[in-house]
Amino acid sequence: MKSSLLLLLSVLLLASCAKQPPRTVIQPDEQARRRVVELEQQLQLQRKNTDRWEFYTGCLGVACLVCLVIGTSLGAKTRHDSLLQSRL
Numbered sequence: 001m002k003s004s005l006l007l008l009l010s011v012l013l014l015a016s017c018a019k020q021p022p023r024t025v026i027q028p029d030e031q032a033r034r035r036v037v038e039l040e041q042q043l044q045l046q047r048k049n050t051d052r053w054e055f056y057t058g059c060l061g062v063a064c065l066v067c068l069v070i071g072t073s074l075g076a077k078t079r080h081d082s083l084l085q086s087r088l
Contacts, residue, residue, distance in 0.1 A: 028036070
């Protein structure tokens with residue numbers, strides 16, 4: 001029963017798969033080509049701007065990290081000197 005149902009479904013599936021005619025490639029007209037080129041140039045410009053902002057943000061992050069390290073070391077040195085002065 002199960003195999004005959006499977007066979008029936010397989011036959012129906014194969015019968016429904018008719019060969020499709022090949023599709024023709026539609027050549028874009030000149031206006032569409034210009035629009036594609038324009039959009040690609042706009043995308044390249046946006047990518048350059050994004051890359052530039054990523055670089056600046058990375059530099060700012062490194063500068064903040066350096067300032068944090070310098071501030072921490074200055075604070076530790078000041079606290080150490082303050083403790084030495086209070087003991088005298």
